[in-house]
Amino acid sequence: GNSVTQMEGPVTLSEEAFLTINCTYTATGYPSLFWYVQYPGEGLQLLLKATKADDKGSNKGFEATYRKETTSFHLEKGSVQVSDSAVYFCALSDDGNKLVFGAGTILRVKS
Amino acid sequence: ETGVTQTPRHLVMGMTNKKSLKCEQHLGHNAMYWYKQSAKKPLELMFVYSLEERVENNSVPSRFSPECPNSSHLFLHLHTLQPEDSALYLCASSQLGGETQYFGPGTRLLVL
Numbered sequence: 592g593n594s595v596t597q598m599e600g601p602v603t604l605s606e607e608a609f610l611t612i613n614c615t616y617t618a619t620g621y622p623s624l625f626w627y628v629q630y631p632g633e634g635l636q637l638l639l640k641a642t643k644a645d646d647k648g649s650n651k652g653f654e655a656t657y658r659k660e661t662t663s664f665h666l667e668k669g670s671v672q673v674s675d676s677a678v679y680f681c682a683l684s685d686d687g688n689k690l691v692f693g694a695g696t697i698l699r700v701k702s
Numbered sequence: 703e704t705g706v707t708q709t710p711r712h713l714v715m716g717m718t719n720k721k722s723l724k725c726e727q728h729l730g731h732n733a734m735y736w737y738k739q740s741a742k743k744p745l746e747l748m749f750v751y752s753l754e755e756r757v758e759n760n761s762v763p764s765r766f767s768p769e770c771p772n773s774s775h776l777f778l779h780l781h782t783l784q785p786e787d788s789a790l791y792l793c794a795s796s797q798l799g800g801e802t803q804y805f806g807p808g809t810r811l812l813v814l
Contacts, residue, residue, distance in 0.1 A: 632807075633807050634706075634806050634807040635792065637802055642801075688801075695745075
């Protein structure tokens with residue numbers, strides 16, 4: 592079956608540090624890939640997505656590139672802020688209406 | 703109101719109570735979802751409604767009963783819950799054939 596594996600957290604960084612959160616997937620077919628973010632006390636918000644190989648999704652300084660050869664969709668940001676502290680979920684969708692989520696990675700950014 | 707709203711935001715109930723969670727979407731979508739988010743576990747998809755018909759029920763106990771009276775509203779009726787049902791319950795919506803789901807803020811449920 593389809594699955595998503597994320598690096599375990601929590602990830603703790605100082606402000607302005609470089610962020611990478613690893614995500615790899617297993618899927619039949621050609622899924623779309625997503626990163627969702629959950630701020631404290633809130634629901635999930637779509638951060639970015641990519642629908643085919645070599646696509647790069649980007650939003651709010653975050654980027655992720657769909658790498659079919661390594662089945663990966665790692666999330667990166669060049670300079671994190673305290674306000675980026677949240678839980679980040681990698682997910683895939685291969686039938687249009689069903690998302691498979693990773694376990695989530697907690698990010699803590701210290702000032 | 704915009705996006706996906708959920709009420710109540712917080713709920714405490716005893717194991718013999720009956721309560722309902724409400725979700726409303728203002729995005730013109732035609733598919734809606736219930737998820738359960740427990741501590742230290744991945745999001746669990748509970749139910750999927752497509753064009754107001756239930757199309758997926760992921761082995762959810764019968765003490766959870768969903769209802770979708772129209773494309774904008776989704777309910778989750780709760781009765782005789784267990785303490786292990788305490789979690790954040792998230793509602794989401796999407797357009798059929800579209801892959802992006804939009805989530806509400808969730809209802810934080812505590813079963814005593």
